Amino acid sequence: xxxxxxxxxxxxxxxxxxxxxxxxxxxxxxxxxxxxxxxxxxxxxxxxxxxxxxxxxxxxxxxxxxxxxxxxxxxxxxxxxxxxxxxxxxxxxxxxxxxxxxxxxxxxxxxxxxxxxxxxxxxxxxxxxxxxxxxxxxxxxxxxxxxxxxxxxxxxxxxxxxxxxxxxxxxxxxxxxxxxxxxxxxxxxxxxxxxxxxxxxxxxxxxxxxxxxxxxxx
Amino acid sequence: xxxxxxxxxxxxxxxxxxxxxxxxxxxxxxxxxxxxxxxxxxxxxxxxxxxxxxxxxxxxxxxxxxxxxxxxxxxxxxxxxxxxxxxxxxxxxxxxxxxxxxxxxxxxxxxxxxxxxxxxxxxxxxxxxxxxxxxxxxxxxxxxxxxxxxxxxxxxxxxxxxxxxxxxxxxxxxxxxxxxxxxxxxxxxxxxxxxxxxxxxxxxxxxxxxxxxxxxxxxxxxxxxx
Numbered sequence: 082x083x084x085x086x087x088x089x090x091x092x093x094x095x096x097x098x099x100x101x102x103x104x105x106x107x108x109x110x111x112x113x114x115x116x117x118x119x120x121x122x123x124x125x126x127x128x129x130x131x132x133x134x135x136x137x138x139x140x141x142x143x144x145x146x147x148x149x150x151x152x153x154x155x156x157x158x159x160x161x162x163x164x165x166x167x168x169x170x171x172x173x174x175x176x177x178x179x180x181x182x183x184x185x186x187x188x189x190x191x192x193x194x195x196x197x198x199x200x201x202x203x204x205x206x207x208x209x210x211x212x213x214x215x216x217x218x219x220x221x222x223x224x225x226x227x228x229x230x231x232x233x234x235x236x237x238x239x240x241x242x243x244x245x246x247x248x249x250x251x252x253x254x255x256x257x258x259x260x261x262x263x264x265x266x267x268x269x270x271x272x273x274x275x276x277x278x279x280x281x282x283x284x285x286x287x288x289x290x291x292x293x294x295x296x297x298x299x
Numbered sequence: 300x301x302x303x304x305x306x307x308x309x310x311x312x313x314x315x316x317x318x319x320x321x322x323x324x325x326x327x328x329x330x331x332x333x334x335x336x337x338x339x340x341x342x343x344x345x346x347x348x349x350x351x352x353x354x355x356x357x358x359x360x361x362x363x364x365x366x367x368x369x370x371x372x373x374x375x376x377x378x379x380x381x382x383x384x385x386x387x388x389x390x391x392x393x394x395x396x397x398x399x400x401x402x403x404x405x406x407x408x409x410x411x412x413x414x415x416x417x418x419x420x421x422x423x424x425x426x427x428x429x430x431x432x433x434x435x436x437x438x439x440x441x442x443x444x445x446x447x448x449x450x451x452x453x454x455x456x457x458x459x460x461x462x463x464x465x466x467x468x469x470x471x472x473x474x475x476x477x478x479x480x481x482x483x484x485x486x487x488x489x490x491x492x493x494x495x496x497x498x499x500x501x502x503x504x505x506x507x508x509x510x511x512x513x514x515x516x517x518x519x520x521x522x523x524x525x
Contacts, residue, residue, distance in 0.1 A: 143521055198472040205468055209459040218521045219455045223469065226451075226514060230473045233510070237476035237503055241483065 083280045090273050097123075097270040100263035108260075114178050119263050121171040123271035124164045125193075130275060131161030132200060132228065139224035142217060148290075151217040154224055156282040158203050160275060165197045188239040195234050199227040212293070303395035310386075310399030315406060317376060324372055325407065332365030332415050340422050350423075355485035358419045359478055363445070365415070366408045367467050370449035373400055374457040383457070387524035397450065397519040404446035412438045425489050434488040437481055440504040444477040444511065445470075451515045454522045480504045 101119040108115035138154035141147075172190070173183040184190065203223050210216040256264065318325050339357040343350040377383040386396055416438075419425070449470055456466040480500040487497065 195472050195475055202468045202472060206455070206459060206465055209461050209465050215458055219458070222451075222455065222518050222521055225518070226473065226511075229510065229514060230476075233476045233503075233507055237479050240497075240499060240503070241479050 083277065083284070086273065086277050086280070090270070090277055093266075093270040093273055097263075097267045100259075100266045105260045105263035106257055111179050114175060117171050117175045119267040121168060121175065122264060123267040124167040124171065126268055127271050127275050128161045128164040128168060130272070131157045131164065132196070135161060135200075135203075135224050136228035139221035139228075142221045143225075146214075148214075148217060151221065152283050152286045153279075154221065155207060156279055156286065158200055158207075158220075158224065159282060160278050162197070162200050162204055164275075165193070165200065168193065169197060188235065188241075191238045192231070192235045195238075196231055199230065203227060303391040306389055306391045307395040307399035307402070310396060311402045311406075314373075314376070314400065314403035318403075318407060325369070325410075328365045328368040329411060329414055331368060332361045332411060333418055335361040335364050336415065336419060336422060352486075354419075354423050354425075355482045355489065357423075358415065358485065359441075359481050361415055361419075362408075362412055362441075363471070363474075363478060365411050366445050366449065367463075367470060369407050369411065370404060370446070370453045370470070371456075371463050371466055373404055373450055373453040375462075378457065384524075393520045393523045394516040396523065397454075397515060400454075401446055401450045401515070404450050405442055408442045408446050408449075409439065412442060430488045430490075434485065436501070437484040437488065437504070440501070440508060441477055441481040443508045444504065445474060447508065447511050447515055448474050448477075451511075451519065451522065454519070476503060476507055480507075 097119070101116050105116065105119070107113050134157040135154045138150045138157065142150040142154060176185070177183050203220060206223055207216065207220050210219065336357060339360070343353075374383060377386060387393075389396065449466075452466055452469045452473075456462040456469065459465045480503045483497055483500045484504075
């Protein structure tokens with residue numbers, strides 16, 4: 082199944098690139114730099130999806146105690162953090178020419194940065210614990226609490242920032258049909274990419290576990 | 300009295316007794332907090348506009364740093380002779396154990412605030428105003444939020460390597476709403492003039508405390524024990 086999906090992924094990604102760079106027209110005000118948007122928004126969507134899956138499987142793990150669900154949750158967290166980092170890199174690359182600043186303390190940006198910190202903390206907690214059921218339980222607990230925290234963070238930062246003058250308002254979302262098409266193609270291709278990454282990472286973890294069982298058995 | 304409540308009170312009493320007999324732990328944290336306060340007074344020109352706007356933030360950074368050090372000791376105390384296993388074996392709902400530990404931390408963090416605040420007043424030339432009650436409410440609600448999240452995460456960090464660092468890394472991003480709300484409200488409370496606005500920050504503190512207290516009580520069962 083993984084091989085089949087991979088065969089699908091190559092044309093899908095190429096098509097997404099074609100749509101983003103050739104099919105979609107250049108933006109009137111921002112010009113060519115706007116094309117990073119298709120990858121930025123896809124990465125953002127992917128990490129939201131990944132963190133939601135992490136939350137979901139953390140709950141399921143705590144309820145069932147089945148280690149497979151921890152593998153789902155932790156693989157999703159790793160992929161989510163990679164794509165969240167990509168969002169944080171592509172965002173400023175676009176913002177510098179368009180907003181004339183790398184970063185602004187806008188609610189969405191700030192919340193995203195904190196979201197990234199929370200899930201990096203999740204990975205660091207895991208990295209600092211020996212393999213055991215306790216590790217899986219504690220990371221599931223943190224995965225759940227982190228997810229609960231995100232809306233509260235967003236709310237607090239929106240209030241915090243509305244007190245101050247907002248320097249830059251978010252740009253409009255009236256997209257040209259070709260741009261919209263390019264966006265949805267990119268979203269679809271990235272979602273496929275996520276599924277493949279999940280399968281790869283979960284397969285790796287399974288092998289890792291089997292090897293540790295064999296070594297322990299010797 | 301239920302056996303759970305008895306266990307919680309016993310844990311609370313034991314922790315506070317240990318803290319007051321062995322004062323060096325608490326005192327070190329307090330002086331660390333004061334040191335942070337002092338460093339900030341050097342970092343900014345005392346008469347500058349930036350400092351006038353950001354006084355409250357300095358106080359809360361000092362408190363946040365000192366609190367994490369206090370929280371770190373919550374379960375470290377129990378690691379000697381693996382007392383933590385004995386705690387896990389108590390025939391009561393683990394939520395009671397959390398409650399005992401949480402109340403102990405609440406008392407210690409509130410005490411930290413009480414001791415750091417006078418020095419903050421002196422360094423930054425503040426006067427106690429009629430808004431004292433608002434300040435007290437903010438301090439108490441913030442202490443509640445910090446000690447609730449902190450106690451839970453201290454228990455989690457205890458079984459990791461580098462537990463001190465892990466606790467800070469986990470705690471600060473999660474408690475950012477509390478710290479923002481505390482800074483906003485304190486800024487209002489230490490101003491002598493003007494209407495008090497932004498009551499919604501108080502609501503935010505209440506919501507945060509309620510959600511995380513409820514979550515911690517439910518979830519602590521999974522944190523304690525193997």
